[in-house]
Amino acid sequence: MESDKKVLVGINITNTLAGFFNSGGETLPKDPYLFSLKLLKDNKIWRLGGNFKIETNKEELPNFDFRNTQESALQLKLGREWLQPVSERFTIYYGVDLVGNYYKEKSSFDSFSSLKSSLFRTGGGAGPFLGIYFTVTNRIWLSTESYAYAIFTYGESITEIGQGLPDQITKQSKFSVLPAIPNSLYVHFSF
Numbered sequence: 377m378e379s380d381k382k383v384l385v386g387i388n389i390t391n392t393l394a395g396f397f398n399s400g401g402e403t404l405p406k407d408p409y410l411f412s413l414k415l416l417k418d419n420k421i422w423r424l425g426g427n428f429k430i431e432t433n434k435e436e437l438p439n440f441d442f443r444n445t446q447e448s449a450l451q452l453k454l455g456r457e458w459l460q461p462v463s464e465r466f467t468i469y470y471g472v473d474l475v476g477n478y479y480k481e482k483s484s485f486d487s488f489s490s491l492k493s494s495l496f497r498t499g500g501g502a503g504p505f506l507g508i509y510f511t512v513t514n515r516i517w518l519s520t521e522s523y524a525y526a527i528f529t530y531g532e533s534i535t536e537i538g539q540g541l542p543d544q545i546t547k548q549s550k551f552s553v554l555p556a557i558p559n560s561l562y563v564h565f566s567f
Contacts, residue, residue: 382415382416382417382566382567383413383414383415383416383566383567384412384413384414384415384416384421384517384564384565384566384567385411385412385413385414385564385565385567386411386412386413386414386519386562386563386564386565387410387411387412387562387563388409388410388411388412388560388561388562389561389562389563390559390560390561393561408427408451408477409425409426409427409451409453410426410427411425411426411427412424412425412426412562412564413425414457414564419458419459419460420456420457420458420459421456421457421458421459421469421471422454422455422456422457423453423454423455423456423457423471423473424452424453424454425452425453425455425473426450426451426452426453427449427450427451428448428449428450428451429447429448429449429450430447430448431445431446431447431448432444432445432446432447433445433446433447441485441486441487442485442486442487443483443484443485443486444483444484444485444486445481445482445483446480446481446482446483447479447480447481447482448478448479448480448481449477449478449479449480450477450478450479451475451476451477451478452475452476452477453473453474453475453476454473454474455471455472455473455474455505456471456472457469457470457471457505458470458471459509464511465510465511466508466509466510466511467508467509467511468506468507468508468509469506469507469508469509469519469521470504470505470506470507471504471505472502472503472504472505473502473503473504473505473523473525474500474501474502475500475501475502475503475525475527476498476499476500476501477497477498477499477500477527477529478497478498479495479496479497479498480494480495480496480497481494481495481496482494491536491537491538492535492536493533493534493535493536494533494534495531495532495533495534496531496532496533497529497530497531497532497548498529498530498531499527499528499529499530499550500527500528501525501526501527501528502525502526503523503524503525503526503553503554504523504524505521505522505523505524506521506522506523507519507520507521507522507558508520508521509564514566515565515566516563516564516565516566517563517564517566518561518562518563518564519561519562519564520558520559520560520561520562521558521560522555522556522557522558523555523556524553524554524555524556525553525554526551526552526553526554527551527552527553527554528549528550528551529548529549529550529551529552530547530548530549531547531548531549531550532545532546532547532548533545533546533548534546
């Protein structure tokens, strides 16, 4: 990888390829980061990755009632990457990421305005990664990587029944180590 390229913009194309080849890629574990931005200086890179989801749904139930749901999610990572060229076309990279995530869901029913539920989770952590770049042209690279993130997550679910009854609140905290094999393919464009 040439160090005169200063900015790399990447996109995760794994699901696109799986759909194109009808390979059943929906059963693979999903890399939560759809986009990446990398700033290259010498053989070091600052990297930012992310993905988000915002969804609103109104569902008709069998008793002619409607359930309204709102869902939002955000995943981010920020890291430092070091490059080690192996050949003219292959470069190994490694480094450390800080990761964070946020998820919120709300649900309510039209006819029972007092019946509502909500779920909230947020988490953060860090971990190492190791990957490989393949140079397609001077401006296009492909990459894949493995990582192992240690993440602490805090969550809370609330069910509001109303009619003078107390809210049901459940709190959750979780620590997990999430290793991932190289199962995503990114294409990066340099500017």
